[in-house]
Amino acid sequence: MGSAIFVCRKFSQRKPAVLKGVNLGPCLEKWTVEYLRQKGSDKEVKIHVSTVPQMDFLRKNFAYKTLPFSEFVKRASERKHSDFFLCEDESYYLRSLGEDVRKEPADLSRQFPDLAEDFHIPQFFTPEQFFSSVFRISSCGLQLWTHYDVMDNLLAQVTGTKRVVLYSPQDALHLYLPDLEQFPEFVKAKRYECVLEPGDLLFIPALWFHNTLAQQFGVGVNVFWRHLPADSYDKKDPYGNKDPVAASRALQALERALKTLDELPADYVDFYGRRMIQRIQKRTFVGAQVADSILHSGPLTKPG
Numbered sequence: 337m338g339s340a341i342f343v344c345r346k347f348s349q350r351k352p353a354v355l356k357g358v359n360l361g362p363c364l365e366k367w368t369v370e371y372l373r374q375k376g377s378d379k380e381v382k383i384h385v386s387t388v389p390q391m392d393f394l395r396k397n398f399a400y401k402t403l404p405f406s407e408f409v410k411r412a413s414e415r416k417h418s419d420f421f422l423c424e425d426e427s428y429y430l431r432s433l434g435e436d437v438r439k440e441p442a443d444l445s446r447q448f449p450d451l452a453e454d455f456h457i458p459q460f461f462t463p464e465q466f467f468s469s470v471f472r473i474s475s476c477g478l479q480l481w482t483h484y485d486v487m488d489n490l491l492a493q494v495t496g497t498k499r500v501v502l503y504s505p506q507d508a509l510h511l512y513l514p515d516l517e518q519f520p521e522f523v524k525a526k527r528y529e530c531v532l533e534p535g536d537l538l539f540i541p542a543l544w545f546h547n548t549l550a551q552q553f554g555v556g557v558n559v560f561w562r563h564l565p566a567d568s569y570d571k572k573d574p575y576g577n578k579d580p581v582a583a584s585r586a587l588q589a590l591e592r593a594l595k596t597l598d599e600l601p602a603d604y605v606d607f608y609g610r611r612m613i614q615r616i617q618k619r620t621f622v623g624a625q626v627a628d629s630i631l632h633s634g635p636l637t638k639p640g
């Protein structure tokens with residue numbers, strides 16, 4: 337099967353896939369620590385720093401700091417630091433941002449024009465669908481918390497290897513607040529796992545939960561694009577992780593409905609709450625069950 341056809345099929349199936357052998361440009365040979373330090377200039381970057389390599393968004397066990405890009409790359413690539421913020425073996429993570437952090441999505445060609453030249457964005461979507469391109473640079477051992485994004489995503493591994501674990505959006509109910517003792521349901525979620533090597537591209541469909549573990553110091557770039565019509569997305573979302581406008585309106589309406597229900601005694605709240613669940617299930621889960629049987633029919637595929 338031709339690779340373009342393969343890619344189209346993967347994208348329309350809404351399943352994650354590792355694509356190998358896609359031309360990512362000269363970055364694969366060029367992006368050594370020294371080269372990155374030289375070409376990335378002394379541009380200030382906002383980074384995550386933590387005393388432990390498991391960064392946890394719920395516990396907020398990391399600090400936001402600012403460093404010149406070159407100094408950040410040096411520290412992220414070494415195990416022990418002579419200059420540090422928290423402790424000498426602290427871990428670093430860069431998720432690059434736009435120029436105006438609140439308004440603009442990240443775009444390598446604007447924030448790092450000299451390095452962006454070396455990275456060829458895979459042409460799997462139209463230029464109008466492009467949303468952002470983001471540096472993902474991590475210390476060895478760094479783990480990023482489980483989360484989902486609302487845009488389709490290609491995560492390119494340029495140097496180092498990275499383990500990625502994914503969970504289907506249909507396992508969302510098993511995934512919220514993954515504290516195993518408190519939420520034993522978590523184990524029910526089906527885990528998809530892959531290890532990205534330099535040159536690999538991982539397609540992460542919108543809404544798929546994912547977490548990452550950098551097995552070495554590594555540099556990646558991810559590209560988000562709009563899979564839905566442009567006006568489905570929140571206009572003020574530089575990160576690509578705000579729920580589509582219709583979804584957040586529906587969630588707000590649900591909150592209002594629940595508040596209204598609270599005007600009744602507890603046994604009535606229980607009764608009508610169950611009816612509401614049944615209504616939601618009927619309207620939204622039936623299609624999902626069909627999709628589910630297709631989705632769970634095979635493991636992550638790795639084309640040669």
Ligand SMILES: O=C(O)CCC(=O)C(=O)O
Pocket residue numbers: 472474480485489490491546548556558
């Ligand atoms: O590369 C990473 O560490 C995280 C990547 C990620 O979350 C993404 O591309 O959406």
Ligand SMILES: [Fe+2]
Pocket residue numbers: 483484485546
């Ligand atoms: Fe992500």
